[in-house]
Amino acid sequence: MPRISAPTVAEHRIVQRAALLSSVKEILLSSGADAVTARSAAERAGLARSSFYEYFPSRDEAIVAVAIEAFREWGAEIEQALQEVEPAEKLGAYITTNLMMAADGKHRIASILQKIELTPERHEDIIALHDTLVGPLIQIVRELDSSRPVIDISLVRGLLNAGMQLVEQGSDADEVATRIREVLHRGMT
Known part of the structure; x- marks a missing residue:
């Protein structure tokens, strides 16, 4: 035993x-x-x-379990950041939190997971987990009373993804977050 x-x-x-x-x-x-x-x-x-x-039962299941744990941690971190700010500041907090996670290396696991050859079912599970992190952004855009929420969400995600790439390549996360917020403020107001 x-x-x-x-x-x-x-x-x-x-x-x-x-x-x-x-x-x-x-x-x-x-x-x-x-x-x-x-x-x-x-x-x-x-x-x-x-x-x-x-x-x-398999290597894929272990990798998906790592992804589930990582996405839960990221989701909790985003949720915490959004609870600590006024409604008008939520979009900026969402952006900054995501970029800080990229700066801390937390997003690196997501980049690795996107490139892994998994079974189609498990790959879809990881995509669904990633999509849950967009939930707070959807709520924020709704609260901003956007006239074109689907387009605005896609554009914010595009800026955020570009910002994460910049941070992962060595740009300062605070500087990138500030610049994204400035671009969005001009475009959404």
């Missing part, structure tokens, strides 16, 4: 799964998706290869 490293078996399983998720994420960030295998994830977590399959 394997030894458990927590007060209960349930807690032990939570710790083991978290260790595997952490190792999959580390491998994705350091070596790319091709390096993620049951063996590499388990070894990095200090577990036997067979342990990987106790928690994830």
Whole structure:
């Protein structure tokens, strides 16, 4: 019988799964998706290869689990930022928060996930997770009483994606956020 490293078996399983998720994420960030295998994830977590399959039926499932965790964290961070500002400042807060996540390297995992060859179902799951981060933007644009919300949302997303690329290439996140807010303020008011 394997030894458990927590007060209960349930807690032990939570710790083991978290260790595997952490190792999959580390491998994705350091070596790319091709390096993620049951063996590499388990070894990095200090577990036997067979342990990987106790928690994830496949490599794709482990990668999707990492994505789910990342998107939940990003969503919570965006939600927190939006709660702390007045309604008129929400669009700026949304933009700044996303760019700061890019500056902190949090968005890098999303860039990696977009390039991974997964089963069509799992790829759609990741796209759906990414789309949930657009929910707050949709609400903000509605609150701004936009006459063309679909177009405005697409344009904001385009500016934000361009801003994230700039930040990932070394531009200052605050400077890029300020410039995007200025462009949007002139265009939407």
